[in-house]
Amino acid sequence: MSRWPAGVPRRPLLDERNNAVPDQSQETEVFSYGEHPDQYVSLMHPDRRPSAGTAVLVHGGYWRQRITAGVMQPLVDDLLRSGWSVANVEYRRGPEHSWPIPSLDTAKAIALVRGTLRRQGRPDTVILIGHSVGGQLALLNSGLATAVIALAPVTDAAKVHAEGLGEDAAKEYFGGSPAEIPAIYRMASPIQALPPEVPILLVHGANDDRVPLEHTRQYVLDLAGKARPDQMFHQQLDHFEIIDPQQHHWQDVRSWMGKVLADARAE
Numbered sequence: 001m002s003r004w005p006a007g008v009p010r011r012p013l014l015d016e017r018n019n020a021v022p023d024q025s026q027e028t029e030v031f032s033y034g035e036h037p038d039q040y041v042s043l044m045h046p047d048r049r050p051s052a053g054t055a056v057l058v059h060g061g062y063w064r065q066r067i068t069a070g071v072m073q074p075l076v077d078d079l080l081r082s083g084w085s086v087a088n089v090e091y092r093r094g095p096e097h098s099w100p101i102p103s104l105d106t107a108k109a110i111a112l113v114r115g116t117l118r119r120q121g122r123p124d125t126v127i128l129i130g131h132s133v134g135g136q137l138a139l140l141n142s143g144l145a146t147a148v149i150a151l152a153p154v155t156d157a158a159k160v161h162a163e164g165l166g167e168d169a170a171k172e173y174f175g176g177s178p179a180e181i182p183a184i185y186r187m188a189s190p191i192q193a194l195p196p197e198v199p200i201l202l203v204h205g206a207n208d209d210r211v212p213l214e215h216t217r218q219y220v221l222d223l224a225g226k227a228r229p230d231q232m233f234h235q236q237l238d239h240f241e242i243i244d245p246q247q248h249h250w251q252d253v254r255s256w257m258g259k260v261l262a263d264a265r266a267e
Helices: 069-081 101-119 133-140 157-162 165-174 182-187 213-223 250-266
Strands: 028-032 040-044 054-058 085-090 126-131 147-151 200-205 230-234
Touching: 028 101, 040 069, 040 101, 054 069, 054 101, 054 133, 069 085, 069 126, 069 250, 085 101, 101 126, 101 133, 126 133, 126 250, 133 147, 147 250, 157 165, 157 182, 157 213, 200 213, 200 250, 213 230, 230 250
Parallel strands: 054 085, 054 126, 126 147, 147 200, 200 230
Antiparallel strands: 028 040, 040 085
């Protein structure tokens, strides 16, 4: 398969129903970080003004191919309007791209973004924002970012399997049970990983039936004495409302981002 030219969009962004989503940014560059068509990052800067910082977005979709980076477009647009540069990451997924491919792709994408920012003469301070499985990928790669925001993250792959979440998504993707391939499930679970050493914000809603809030609460309990992530837990917020910038939680998330950026600049 030929390498896609850097800076050339491959296809329209898609929403969760695979409908095209118009790209509203004024300046978009598309960079490949591998040979596969899904190994790319769309990098956007706010129009005609210096950016506040850079947010790197990683979408979810329970490791399934049909969910794309397009689901993050509302956050892309909101962050651009708020003065942030945004990198929207696509990565390989689906059973044919077995673990740890999604995590390795995320790491490569982050490295590409930071390197590109340096070459452009911009600060390489980045806040990694992941939703659902994207939250899993963000937490597992927290050491590559300045800070991480995990929105309704998958923190325990074995628990996802045991509860049959996402229409048996873990069984479909991993191809075996935690008893059969325990090392893979451990590797894919932030709850089994070393505690993050960067600022972490966990955001979750009690109305989430795709990744229950209890998973994130347990993750926090397991981190006790090792790390102290900030938490925003909401009673009225479901799995997809959490990536809707019109919902009540998002202004607080952006405020947290601003504080992290200010702290990074002060160091």
